[in-house]
Amino acid sequence: MTVTRQDTEAVRALQGLADGRPSVRLRAALAVGTAPDPRCVEALVERCAIEPEFFVRDMLTWALTRHPVSVTLPALIREARSQRAQARSQALHTLSKIGDRQAWPVITRALLSDADDEVARSAWRAAVVLVPEGEESALATVLATQLGRGGRETQLSLSRALVALGETIVPALRAAAKAPDPGMRAHALATERLLRDPDAGFEFAIEEAKRAVALGGSGRGDNGAC
Template sequence: MAMSKQDTDVIRALQALEDGSSSVRLRAALAVGTTPDPRFVDKLIERCAIEPEFYVRDMLTWALTRHPASKTVPELLQQLRSERAQARSQALHTLSKIGDPQAWPAITRELLSDADGEVARAAWRAAVVLVPKGEEAELAAVLSTQLGRGEREMQLSLSRALIALGEVIVPTLQAAMKDADPRVRAHAIATERLLRDPEAGYEFAIEEAKRVVALGDTRTEE
């Protein structure tokens, strides 16, 4: 029996998602998102895990958000257990864009402290989007265990995630300001300053925080 035009188009799109040219893969992801079909979901998720180009991965994520959450979310949750770091980070990124509450229980402490920096950052962003009302303080406590981790970009990502939770983070930050590790203290102080003055900029806040830590005074302004 001859295939319908729709079936032929699906097969061509699936093949194009694996093309050697990134521009072809980008156009294919755009086409798949423009005309969603459940048959695309598995391939989109598979490509997210291995796609080398950032802008193509971003289009793959967009294409997944165009499909029903009932189809995408369960499969994305499976990816969170993958041994491949990119599979975990892209699944988290996509779940944050979909925003389906059923994904929240899968954002575990292990993911929030993942050894891979990109996975951890994606988990932080997903967590602040998905956290149920009333559980923000508990999330802030878990996120605070990552204070002082990594270099500027990673620390800024964590500060942004914490700040997105609002005033509930203040007690947690104040506790971290007394931590034995000066990097943790400085990061906590910088995050609190940014919460109070978002226009200050992270560079200014962290340099000021380092001076405060060097002087041995971690009191915050009332």
């Protein structure tokens, strides 16, 4: 059997992805992305699940986006259902970068409410990219159940995802603004503020919303107008 130069390069890249040095893994991912080889897709996906370095994971994702969707999509959809949190998170992140709506069915309520914040954040970002036309309102309703969750970064991620859906989120936000949980109410008010005034900034919006909730107000004026 003849061993081609492409075969040799593929073997070298696969070995590099498993190297103990981050710089070598980075170069290997770059090489695979520069000269895409479907035989390397599984290795790229598997490495995403365990790669500890952010900048290497970012390169792995880029390399996967360089391959045909017909090859990457099945592997990423499988990983999005993995028991490993990082595997789910990275698969969802990569699906959001690929942006092919064939992957929409993998965005389940379970992923959108995943106990791991990084997985949930990746699911929110992927959802707003992949959601089919006409299903934005239903997605907003599910996302709104997560309002008030986590720290600032998690809440900011959710607000950005919701705002990306546009005006369709308003009914879900208004409903959440009446929830028993003050954290959910404040987050809903802050997100609506960002929808109306993107330049307000999340910190300002959330602090203003917390004050409104503490005072028992809606944050939208006595007549309920925005």
